[in-house]
Amino acid sequence: MSQPTAWQPPDGYIPVDTQLEGISVFAPRPATVEKAAVATYKCPNCGATTQYDVSAGGVACEHCGFSKPAEARRVGRAADEFEFIVETIAAAKHGWGVALQELHCDQCGASLAIPEGALTITCPFCASNRVNIRQAPADILRPRFLIPFKIQPAELRAKAGVWLQQGWFHPDELSASAVLSHFTGIYLPFWTFDCAIQAQWKAQVGYERTERYYDHSSKDWKTRTHIDWRWEDGQVGLHTDDLLVVGTTHLSKLILERVSQFNLSELQSYSPDFLAGWQAQAYNIPLADAWEDGKETLRERAKDACYKDIPTSHVRNFTMAADFQDETWRFVLLPIYLSAYRFQDKVYQVMVNGQTGVIAGQKPVAWWKIWLAIAALLSPGVLLGLVGLVTLIFGGIGVIPLILGAVLLAIGGGLSLMIYRQAVQSEAA
Amino acid sequence: MTIPTLPTVEIVAEESQLWGTGLQPAGCPECGAGFLLSTQPAEQRCPNCWRSNLQAQPARLRPEPPELVIPFPKKAQDYFTQAQNFVKPVWLRPDDLEPARLIQRAVPVFLPHWLVDGNLSGSWQAQLGYDYQVQSSQESYGSSGWKTHQVVETRIRWEPRLGQIARRYENLAAPACSDSAQLEKRIGHPNPKEGWPYQPDLLYKAVLRIPDMPPDSAWPAARTQFNQHAAQDCQIAAAGQHIDQFSLNAEYKALNWTQLLQPYYSTAYQDDDGRLHTILINPFSGALSGPRLASTRKAWLYSAISAGIAIILLILGAVLLASAALAPPLSILGALAIIGGLAAGIFALAPVLWAWNWNRQQIIIPIKKQVSA
Numbered sequence: 001m002s003q004p005t006a007w008q009p010p011d012g013y014i015p016v017d018t019q020l021e022g023i024s025v026f027a028p029r030p031a032t033v034e035k036a037a038v039a040t041y042k043c044p045n046c047g048a049t050t051q052y053d054v055s056a057g058g059v060a061c062e063h064c065g066f067s068k069p070a071e072a073r074r075v076g077r078a079a080d081e082f083e084f085i086v087e088t089i090a091a092a093k094h095g096w097g098v099a100l101q102e103l104h105c106d107q108c109g110a111s112l113a114i115p116e117g118a119l120t121i122t123c124p125f126c127a128s129n130r131v132n133i134r135q136a137p138a139d140i141l142r143p144r145f146l147i148p149f150k151i152q153p154a155e156l157r158a159k160a161g162v163w164l165q166q167g168w169f170h171p172d173e174l175s176a177s178a179v180l181s182h183f184t185g186i187y188l189p190f191w192t193f194d195c196a197i198q199a200q201w202k203a204q205v206g207y208e209r210t211e212r213y214y215d216h217s218s219k220d221w222k223t224r225t226h227i228d229w230r231w232e233d234g235q236v237g238l239h240t241d242d243l244l245v246v247g248t249t250h251l252s253k254l255i256l257e258r259v260s261q262f263n264l265s266e267l268q269s270y271s272p273d274f275l276a277g278w279q280a281q282a283y284n285i286p287l288a289d290a291w292e293d294g295k296e297t298l299r300e301r302a303k304d305a306c307y308k309d310i311p312t313s314h315v316r317n318f319t320m321a322a323d324f325q326d327e328t329w330r331f332v333l334l335p336i337y338l339s340a341y342r343f344q345d346k347v348y349q350v351m352v353n354g355q356t357g358v359i360a361g362q363k364p365v366a367w368w369k370i371w372l373a374i375a376a377l378l379s380p381g382v383l384l385g386l387v388g389l390v391t392l393i394f395g396g397i398g399v400i401p402l403i404l405g406a407v408l409l410a411i412g413g414g415l416s417l418m419i420y421r422q423a424v425q426s427e428a429a
Numbered sequence: 430m431t432i433p434t435l436p437t438v439e440i441v442a443e444e445s446q447l448w449g450t451g452l453q454p455a456g457c458p459e460c461g462a463g464f465l466l467s468t469q470p471a472e473q474r475c476p477n478c479w480r481s482n483l484q485a486q487p488a489r490l491r492p493e494p495p496e497l498v499i500p501f502p503k504k505a506q507d508y509f510t511q512a513q514n515f516v517k518p519v520w521l522r523p524d525d526l527e528p529a530r531l532i533q534r535a536v537p538v539f540l541p542h543w544l545v546d547g548n549l550s551g552s553w554q555a556q557l558g559y560d561y562q563v564q565s566s567q568e569s570y571g572s573s574g575w576k577t578h579q580v581v582e583t584r585i586r587w588e589p590r591l592g593q594i595a596r597r598y599e600n601l602a603a604p605a606c607s608d609s610a611q612l613e614k615r616i617g618h619p620n621p622k623e624g625w626p627y628q629p630d631l632l633y634k635a636v637l638r639i640p641d642m643p644p645d646s647a648w649p650a651a652r653t654q655f656n657q658h659a660a661q662d663c664q665i666a667a668a669g670q671h672i673d674q675f676s677l678n679a680e681y682k683a684l685n686w687t688q689l690l691q692p693y694y695s696t697a698y699q700d701d702d703g704r705l706h707t708i709l710i711n712p713f714s715g716a717l718s719g720p721r722l723a724s725t726r727k728a729w730l731y732s733a734i735s736a737g738i739a740i741i742l743l744i745l746g747a748v749l750l751a752s753a754a755l756a757p758p759l760s761i762l763g764a765l766a767i768i769g770g771l772a773a774g775i776f777a778l779a780p781v782l783w784a785w786n787w788n789r790q791q792i793i794i795p796i797k798k799q800v801s802a
Contacts, residue, residue, distance in 0.1 A: 007552050007593055016590075016667075023553075023666035024592040084564045086581065299568045299575060322568040 040107070041129045041276040049128050051277020054152045059273050070148065070273035076265040077242060079145045081194055081328035084291070092141055092287035105130075117250070119143070119187075119280035131272035131280075141287075145267045146333035148274045149185055149354040156183045156337055156352060163350075163359045169373070169423055171343070171366045178341040178348075185354060187275060187333035188256075189247035189283035191290040192264065195240055195327040197298060199320055201306035202233040206314025227314055236305045240298055245290045247283030247331070251338070252349055252429040258360035259353040262334050266355065270333070280333060287329060295324070349429055365423045374416040381409025448495075450629040454488035454639065457481055463488045463639035467632070476536045476636050476695035479705035488639050496544050496687035497600070497624025498631040501712050505535035505694050508710050508717070515708075515717040521731070521784055523724040525699040531708060531717075534697060537635035539690035540612055541605040542619055543644060545651045546687075549598060551679030553663050554591035558671025561586055590667045594679070598658050600624075602689055603651035605640035611794065612693075615718040616711045619691040637690065644686050655681060701726040706793070720791040728784035735777035742770030 009015075013026040041050045043061035053060035058069035082088065108126035120131050160180035164170075206227040215222045242264050246256050268274070283290075302322045307315065335354025340347050343364050350361030388402030452465040457475035463486075466473055470483040512528035519526060560583050567578045600621040604610060613619075625631060644651075656677050664672040694710035700722050708719035749763030 009591065013591065018592075018666045019668050020662055020666035022596045023594045023663055025590055025663075025667045026592050027588065027590055027667075083584075086562045086564055089564060295566065295568065295577075299570070302568075303570060317572075319571045320569070322570075324566050324568070327563075327565060 039131045039272040039276075041131070042107075049126075049277075051129050052148070052274050054149045057148075059276055068273075070268075070271050072148075072268040072271040072274065075145060075267050075269055077267070079267045079269075079330060079332075081192075081330050084287075084327050084329065088141070089288050117248070117282045117284055119282055120275045120278060122277065129277045131275040141331060143189075143270045143280075143331060143333050145330060146187060146270055146274055147262060147264070147266050147335055147355050148268060149278070149335040150266075151335075151337070151352065151354050151357045153183055153185065153337070155357070156339075157181060159352065159357060159359055160339065160350065163361075164363070167363065167426070169365055169369045169419070170363050170426070174343060174364060178343045180339050180341050180350060183337040183339045183352065185278045185335060185337050187278060187280035188251070188336050189281055189285075190260075190332050190334050191245045191247050191283070191285075191287065191294070192330050192332060193240070193243045193245065193291060193294045193298075193327065194329075195298065196325045197238040197240070197302045197322050198325065199236045199238065199302040199306055199322040200233065201236070201309065201318065201320040202231065203310065203318040204229045204316045205232045205310055205312055206316070207312055208314070229314075229316070232310070234306070234309045236302065236309050238298075238302050238305050240301070243294050243297065244334075245285075245294045247285045247290055248281055249284055250281065251336075251351070254425075254428055255349060255351050255360050255362070256336070259336065259351045259358050260334070261353065261358060262355055264332075267332065275333075283331065287331075291327075291329065298322075298324075362429050363426045365427055367423070370419060370423045373419055377412035377416050377419075378409065379412075381405050381407070381412050384408055448627070448629065450632060452632075452637065453485060454490070455483040456486040456488070457483055463490075463641065465637040465639060467634050473636065474536075474697075476538045477638075477707070479695075479697040479707055490639050491686075491688070493687070495541070495627045495690050497621055498539070498627050498690045499619060499623050499692055500625060500631050501537055501633055501635070501692045503712060505532055505537070505696075505710070508532060508535075508694070508712075508715050511710070511715040511717055516721065519721050519723055519787070521723045521727040521780060523698065523700050523722065523727075526721065527698075531696045531698060535694040535710060536696065537633055538693055538695050539632070539635050539637045540609065540616070540619075540693060541638055541640050542609065542689045542691060543603040543605045543640070543642075543647050543651060544621060544687045544689045545601045545603055545654070545684060546599040547597070547601075547655065547684040548595070548682045549655050549659055549679050550593075550595040550682070551677060552591065552593050553659065553675065553677045553679075554589065555660070555663060555667075555675040556587045556673045557590045557664065557667045557669030558585040558587050558673065559668075560584070560670045585671055587671075587673070590663075590669070592663070592666070594659055594663065594677070596659065596662060597683075598655055600689075601651060601654040601658065603647045603654060605642050605647060605688065606638055607641050609642075612709070615709045616691070616693040617713060619689055621689055624689055632690075635692065640688070652681065655679075700724070720793045722791055723784040723787045725781075725784050725788070728780040731780040732777045735773050735780075739770045739773035739777055742766050742773060746770055 009026040012029050014029045016025050016027045018025045041059060042048070043050045043064060043066050045066045046061060046064040048061055048063040050059045050061045050066070052058070052070065053067065056067045056069075058067055060067040105123045105126065105128065107128040108123060120129065122129050157180065160183075161175065164175045164178055164180065206229050209226045209228055210223050211226050212221055212223050214220075244260055244262065244264075246253060246260065285293075299322050303320060306320050307318075337352040337354055339350045339352075339361075341350065342348075346364070348362035348364065350359065352359045382405070384401050385405030388398045388400070388405050390398070391401060392398030451467050453467075453470070454463065455466050455470035455473070456463045457477060457480075459480040460475060460478035462475065462477040464473075464476075464483060465488075466483065470485045473483045475481055475483055509528055509532050512531045516522060516526055516528055516531070562581050562583055565580045565582055567580055569576050569578070602619050602621055604613075606612070656675075656679075659677055659679070660672055660675040663675065692712050694712060696708050696710065697705045698708065699705055701724050706720050706722065708717055710717050743766070746763045746766030746769075749759045749766055751763075753760035753763060
């Protein structure tokens with residue numbers, strides 16, 4: 001049988017494999033999978049190396065003043081999200097290639113060793129900047145969105161100076177002797193997750209009931225509180241939008257969490273222009289592992305929501321089931337400045353949110369100040385207690401200072417614990 | 430789209446010998462259905478309406494024999510158990526609604542279908558659905574902490590596909606009688622793959638319905654068959670698991686029309702008023718279908734007997750109660766008779782109500798007067 005020849009497929013359709021003789025099949029041309037080529041940044045005017053300039057919002061040349069806006073568009077929270085397709089999860093497990101690759105610099109001919117996970121590199125010999133030096137394990141897993149740096153490097157020193165001066169329990173000489181002069185801007189990998197949770201809970205809920213009873217010992221009517229327990233159940237719906245989970249283990253998770261309050265409505269589509277002259281890191285926490293971290297957070301939120309659904313604070317034999325639905329994810333690069341300073345032969349890490357300027361890091365603690373503060377907080381209670389004990393020998397009046405002393409000791413103990421924890425966290429990484 | 434050239438029919442005289450057998454055309458004066466018979470028409474009740482005997486008459490039909498015949502798998506007697514089960518739920522059934530009589534009266538009938546072969550060529554487009562799997566999870570919390578249960582869901586990704594088609598299709602069945610759709614609901618759809626090449630022996634002395642839908646009337650249904658097969662093939666060609674919004678711009682050429690004969694048994698019973706109701710037997714599933722009417726005459730009779738007993742008991746009870754003044758123990762008997770009378774009175778309503786409700790649920794399919802093609 002001959003096929004009619006007049007028929008032509010519409011524009012944008014290409015022939016695909018057919019499984020049956022006599023039937024031709026055409027499908028829309030797939031979106032071109034951009035195999036991100038290594039991009040080298042050079043000034044078209046003077047030939048010098050160019051890099052992304054925060055104030056210019058694009059690639060700029062320090063020598064001749066050339067500037068070109070980054071080729072990207074603002075997508076915000078509407079940035080594409082992807083389903084947890086079984087194949088994608090498997091592909092994401094493979095990571096981003098080998099630990100060390102070599103790149104040939106086409107500017108000066110040098111061979112460059114690429115550090116593990118790096119997405120960009122600057123040639124140490126000719127200072128040329130390269131982006132996209134590593135290929136994603138699957139197209140869907142390449143960086144598609146990022147938030148560009150908004151905080152200019154020049155602002156960082158002043159911010160760091162102010163931050164070092166903050167807090168009373170650090171060494172007095174810290175702000176004078178510690179130097180935070182060099183900050184490295186780096187795009188760090190993050191996963192964002194969306195999902196809806198339908199949670200069903202069941203528990204024994206206790207309701208307080210006040211009852212009067214006759215006390216035979218005091219021969220008087222008194223009241224007491226009784227708890228009536230009954231089984232109840234309920235349902236709670238929870239929707240989470242853009243839960244951020246860090247995608248790298250190379251930096252302190254504790255400090256990162258303190259600076260990772262990003263405004264994702266400023267997400268931009270990925271352009272290598274943003275990375276020119278800046279460092280960028282590929283994820284080394286795969287999608288599945290990051291989602292496990294995210295789920296731990298989300299199920300605790302669901303549990304809290306179920307507890308809030310219970311009308312009283314008396315709960316026992318609590319069980320719940322949380323059904324995750326419409327789970328989606330995206331892979332984004334977010335800007336962080338990294339720095340470190342040395343104080344009394346010890347190195348302390350500092351991070352600054354490159355979008356908001358929030359700063360956090362390790363700070364040494366003057367422990368004598370902590371102990372002194374704790375002693376000061378505990379001493380009123382101890383002293384009043386002693387006074388109470390002494391006066392108790394001479395008469396019943398000692399009971400009042402004894403009780404007051406116990407109260408002050410409890411308050412002092414609580415505050416002391418809080419201060420101690422803050423001090424430990426200040427040094428932790 | 431062009432309408433293909435369709436074959437025509439010709440008039441066959443009432444005394445003709447058809448298809449290598451002694452088949453003669455006949456018709457029913459009541460319902461108008463046309464048949465081919467191997468017996469004398471006057472001896473054969475119309476298996477369509479059962480209201481009249483068939484009469485010899487000329488018929489319009491295609492002279493060539495059918496291409497395929499689906500043979501009867503069993504004799505009518507083999508469906509006795511099914512007939513028993515069919516009548517069993519009818520509590521007050523007419524005397525004639527008995528399994529043995531239904532089987533005895535069963536007439537083997539062949540229902541004709543057009544079998545169409547042809548070439549289909551043109552362009553198509555559709556939405557093809559491809560399955561993919563996503564991972565989800567269900568978390569549960571109890572005394573031992575959190576437990577995770579991974580769930581894999583299958584979802585469908587819909588994508589447009591289009592192309593050209595040039596395929597030949599053979600033996601696509603299309604209705605040849607105006608009541609085929611109604612009959613197929615009761616005796617099932619024919620599967621041409623079960624058909625045997627025509628031989629006179631396969632007709633089993635059965636009555637053959639004559640098509641009253643010529644090919645030009647049956648063409649829309651045949652074209653639907655072509656398009657459905659084309660849609661299935663396009664789905665296979667595009668390797669999709671699902672297909673939706675299929676559209677086809679096609680030409681149908683080299684059409685060849687023959688016939689397929691589908692077997693069934695037709696039987697009947699008489700209701701209280703002497704009206705005959707047709708019951709069909711699907712020879713493959715053994716299922717009987719048709720209205721199973723309850724006997725309203727029997728229902729009224731049982732109700733009247735119960736009412737009579739009720740009246741007698743009530744009168745007796747009243748007399749005994751009246752006599753209780755002379756002999757007090759009679760009051761107990763009187764009370765029992767009154768209670769029995771009331772119970773019988775209430776029961777008297779049951780047969781009539783049951784028969785009325787049962788008959789209300791029976792669907793009586795009206796038999797339309799047919800005009801032979």
